[in-house]
Structure formats: structure tokens, C-alpha cells
Amino acid sequence: MRKFTRLEGVVVPLDRANVDTDAVIPKQFLKSIKRTGYGPNLFDAWRYRDHGEPGMDHGKRPLNEDFVLNQPRYKDAQILLARKNFGCGSSREHAPWALLDYGIRCVIAPSYGDIFFNNSYKNGLLPVVLSEAEVDRLFYEVASFPGFRLVVDLEPQTVSTVNGSFVAKFDVEPFRKYCLLNGLDEIGLTLRHSDKIRAFEARRREQFPWLFL
Numbered sequence: 001m002r003k004f005t006r007l008e009g010v011v012v013p014l015d016r017a018n019v020d021t022d023a024v025i026p027k028q029f030l031k032s033i034k035r036t037g038y039g040p041n042l043f044d045a046w047r048y049r050d051h052g053e054p055g056m057d058h059g060k061r062p063l064n065e066d067f068v069l070n071q072p073r074y075k076d077a078q079i080l081l082a083r084k085n086f087g088c089g090s091s092r093e094h095a096p097w098a099l100l101d102y103g104i105r106c107v108i109a110p111s112y113g114d115i116f117f118n119n120s121y122k123n124g125l126l127p128v129v130l131s132e133a134e135v136d137r138l139f140y141e142v143a144s145f146p147g148f149r150l151v152v153d154l155e156p157q158t159v160s161t162v163n164g165s166f167v168a169k170f171d172v173e174p175f176r177k178y179c180l181l182n183g184l185d186e187i188g189l190t191l192r193h194s195d196k197i198r199a200f201e202a203r204r205r206e207q208f209p210w211l212f213l
Helices: 094-102 114-123 132-144 174-182 186-191 194-207
Strands: 006-014 079-082 106-109 126-129 149-153 158-161 167-169
Touching: 006 106, 006 132, 079 132, 094 114, 106 132, 106 149, 114 126, 114 174
Parallel strands: 006 079, 079 106, 106 126
Antiparallel strands: 006 149, 149 158, 158 167
């Protein structure tokens, strides 16, 4: 898992509440269990004017030019600004996979669906919770200034504008913070104990050799 320490990036605003995981990555794209390849289908039903299916040539699909991801001012955005209850709905790890594959590394919203919130941390996507008033101000700022950027710094747990005119603190559980700062998912956490695992397996082979015939 990629480490998350400090991110300075362009902000893309998604001014909709209750965005569910089927909107983030529609169900027809869930057939694969690979963690990559979902970026072109992020917000597929809103991003394109046709119905998307796996294997389509996205370069030939008609774009919805009004949707924020298709607007040049938000090109290469790494921070998604959203409204309350982002990522609600069904459980699918593909939602953070799609955001990450597109290039989004942090979401800022007043609240999240619980499962999406947990899945985000497990995959290296930082879900920042700010107050509705703070989110309102950021929506105003991003609309007012093309190329609006924010700095998300995990160690001090702050979100700020590049010039420091806005600074907000956010909470993060210490263990989750440790995992993100060190790029450790559940597999990475387990592999920290690889020496002990190998020693256990060696003892097991000696004690129960018939299991390995």
C-alpha cells in the first residue's frame, strides 16, 4: 500500500449528498478482483452519456462535459470534495480502488458511509471529516479559484490552503494513522512478523511431519 504523509493537490468538487458506492463504481464493473483498471469507470453513469460495460473503449465514449471530472480546470485532481454521507450504500472495496486508480488520494466530506470509510483506510485512501461549515467554505473557494489546491498533512492532521488562509484540523484513529504513514495494509501488517511465521511453520513441520507428505 502506498504511504500517505503529505498531499498537495488540485481539488475537484462533487456537490452532491448521499453519493452511494454504485455511483462511485457501478455494479457491472465489479466482476474483477484486481485493484487496478477502474479509474476510467469512476462515476461512470455521470461521466459518460452512454451506458458503460467492461471492455469498452473509453476513448470513443461520449463524455458528459458538464460533469466535474470532465472539466479541464479539475484535470489531475487528487483531492475530492464531497457532501455528507459520501460512499453510502452497498459494501464494495472497488469504490476506493476506483478513486485511487483515477488518482484521488483523499476525500473531504462531513460524513461517510461506514463501510466505505473503513475500506478507504485499508486501501490507502484518506477520508477526512470536516464540519459542514468548513466544507461549505471549501466549495466556495474551489468555485472561485480555478486550479484551487489544498494541502492535506497527515502527521499534524491538518487541511490547509497553500497560502495558509484556511487551516482545519481533522481526527484520525492512531492505529489507522500509523498504517497510512507507513503504507501498511492488513497484509503488510502481517508480514512484519514474517520471521515468527517462518519459525512457527518450521516447528509445525517438525511436530506434524505427516501433514506435509
